[in-house]
Amino acid sequence: MIQWQHGVTGSMNQMCCLLCYADIETHDHLFFQCNYSRSVWHGVRNKVDMNSVQESWDEISSWLVQRAKSKAIYAVGSRLLVAAAAYTIWNERNSRFFSNKLRPLEKIVEIIINMVRTKLISFKYKQTSNVKRFLEEWKLNKEDLLED
Incomplete structure (x- = not known):
């Protein structure tokens, strides 16, 4: 994903971003x-306290690299969220390309949040104020997920 070699072949319609129809589809543009x-x-x-992180690969990857080994709840959540967002955006792009099916932005956001929430349910968490706040923000039942 770091390097995207996009050769100029085929028609311009196939090179146009299928999400916004405003520019050529490159890695940086698409994501x-x-x-x-x-x-x-x-x-x-x-949802993962990344409000200050701008929508650029350099900013997002730098933010994630700084927290790569962290087991803090927001660091784990941010890794899951970025992965789910990239997967879902790519999936939406392919759905439009191969099936001509378009989903509204709100549906994509909902899919990403539900995907991450589903993964978060599989974890056990330590009882800290950060964890409790995080679980509340994600609307997860604390009693089922916190360690005794």
């Missing part, structure tokens, strides 16, 4: 510069 993807990012980043 970070596209108005649709940017709006998705703005719709989910607050």
Whole structure:
């Protein structure tokens, strides 16, 4: 994902971003510069305290690398969220390309949040104020997920 070699072949219609129809589809555009993807990012980043992280690969990857080994709840959540967002945006792009199916932005945000929430349910958490706040923000039942 770091390097995306996009050769100029085929028609311009096949090179156009299928999410916003405003620019050529490159890695940076599709995931970070596209108005649709940017709006998705703005719709989910607050769930993991990434409000200050701008929608660029350099900013997001730098933020994640600094917390790569952290087991803190917000660091784990941010890794899950970025992965889910990238997967879901790519999936939406492919759905539009191969099936001509378009989903509204709000649905994509909902899918990402539900995907991360589903993964978060599989973990056990230490009882800390940060964890309790995080679980409340994600609307997860604390009693079932906190260690005794």
